[in-house]
Amino acid sequence: MSRIKVKIKEQDLTKIREICQAHNNEPGELINVLQQTQEHFGYLPAEIQEAVAQELGLPVAKVYGVVTFYSFFTMIPQGRYPISICTGTACYVRGADNVLQEFKRQLGIAVGETSEDGKFSLNCLRCVGACGLAPVVLVGDKTYGRVAPDGVKDILAEYQDKE
């Protein structure tokens, strides 16, 4: 009998079971399980957290507690082109904040949000270790170095025509 109230597709449930079983349904592996689950689904909405809790025999509150504790986990879907702005100290003193403000303005979204068309999401991260290129912006896996506020438009334009 399933305790899950929210609808979740059977195939998704199978996937979650697979991931949990790969970790022997070990509650101590919760973080690794969540990481792989997020890798597969892109984010961790409530129903998926419930399913994970059930598989590992944990209270849902505990899973939720872990998901909200770590910045790596997200409960909202990320954009197809996730934008991360490095706000480490090196980038900060070289003007990362102005770059961030410009992204917010151009996209019309706040940090942690995803644009309406689902194309871009905006996040900050702390130090990617490329301080020589500060300020640094990541779009997906691509790194842009020495970004100035007036370069923001060009970066976004690169993705504007892509699907």
Add this chain to the structure above:
Amino acid sequence: MTRYKMHLLVCGGTGCRASAADSITESLKESLQEHNLQDEVQVIMTGCFGFCEKGPIVKVLPDNTFYTEVKPDDTGEIVEEHLIKGRQVDRLLYEAPEGGKVKDSKHMDFYKKQIRIALRNCGFIDPENIDEYIARDGYFALGTVLSEMTPQQVIDQVKESGLRGRGGGGFPAGLKWEFAYKNQEQPKYVVCNADEGDPGAFMDRSILEGDPHAVLEAMAICGYATGADKGLIYIRAEYPLAIKRLKIAIEQAREYGMLGEGVFGTDFNFDVQLRYGAGAFVCGEETALIHSMEGERGEPTFKPPFPAESGYLGKPTNVNNVETYANVPVIINKGAGWFKKIGTEKSTGTKVFALAGKVNNVGLIEVPMGTTLREVIFEIGGGIKDGKKFKAVQTGGPSGGCLTEEHLDTPIDFDNLLAVGSMMGSGGMIVMDEDDCMVSVAKFFLEFTVEESCGKCAPCRVGNKRLHELLERITQGKAEKKDLQRLKNMCHVIADTSLCGLGQTAPSPVLSTMENFWNEYVAHVEDQRCPAGSCKDLMRYEIIPENCVGCTACARKCPVGAITGERKQVHEIDQDICIKCGACVDACKFDAVTIK
């Protein structure tokens, strides 16, 4: 086996890869193929060279030619000119600040003062090839330890060397090992803390990416010394390259019998697994890290019990950070006496610093303890960018403080930095110039702490939030004089009453900037003025009518349409619309925009 006449080392550190190091490697290989040189010249992607400012970097061995800011299009020229005709490509050589191209990297100021122990192999070897590590005495120390030394002798040697924890605390490593050794309970664990979360510090990542075997070897040595047969590396999931290289290294070490059952054919077993961190700064604290490895929220707990008494799964656990481990094989190979000669009496050896901010040579450096800040910033770092004036250097990340001109000749070691109100931390060193507002810098670090506070204890969760609000008021020019005293009091309460290191040190950036830049705080409060001209709320952009020719350049650049004016007429900025982005200043060719 092919014997290569020459080697081309391409920096594969994060910074250089971000600027096309991969395609440089590819096109170098293609060029070599074209000229049928692939059997004579080898291209190797190494770990970080440290000189990130001028990346991507290609180094030619044996002659030590150091090419900077190389582009994929330059590779043909390097092969044709340098390798075939034997002429260095002048335009790609590093140009010394005093003029003149540097032909041999040994003569670069950046490297002259450095002694590389933890970074010994970064930028020299292919981190994905265990043979190259072994060729540079790799796993020799582990062999020595297993065949010639007792666990107590290993511990004594590490104690004797004076090695202190490089993650920030500075606790003697040998002593930690002894605690774990003396605890009889089994099983025991050896943990490597690779949860590098300091914004602006990337040495652990560079070591793992450039020399992963050094850490594995040291963990096995620690396992032998403490009586543990399991090693765990807690690493940030945000470090994909380091994870990949560690996985390869673990696989290779198992294949060679340096990890797994019966290491080196002895009856000592040791294996290493990876555990992933999910982005929480507080997990750098060892008890929080252990909880996180157990799948819990990474909240710290009170010490004692220390991990050596009750750590991972309640068992004896030794936790050291990446850089600390990376020193261990060298200490075993060259002896504690050799190591102790480097550095100062109470802080032996070297320290790796991530030098960044407003300094000419941003990069990763390793210097003997006791080197002065001046040597690091002005000799190795090449001074302040754009000829500006040095204002402060921030060490120790969010737990540290800002040091000024008067501290420049302080020899850097654990105790000296604490004495002047900062700390070593993990080795981030951010240089600031006259344009940086110290109140804003303190606010920046508080913002970080507020975000990263785990919320378990009230002083940290609530107190830091209030501190941040007060700083926000100061930078907006809304604070009163008595707020400054309030700020100070609150700092002391938070430092005295927080549970773990994160909270206890969170007020340090505020206290140290108040101590060293009191006048700047006062200017914000009493005159509503930001002396560095960086607090936007205290700034006004205005057009000087005498200088304005009405070219409309600023109005066209203004992203919010705050500037109005007819062609050839004096323009005006609407202060209500202006977002103070500064685009008009950059656009004006007549110096007609001023900041007040």
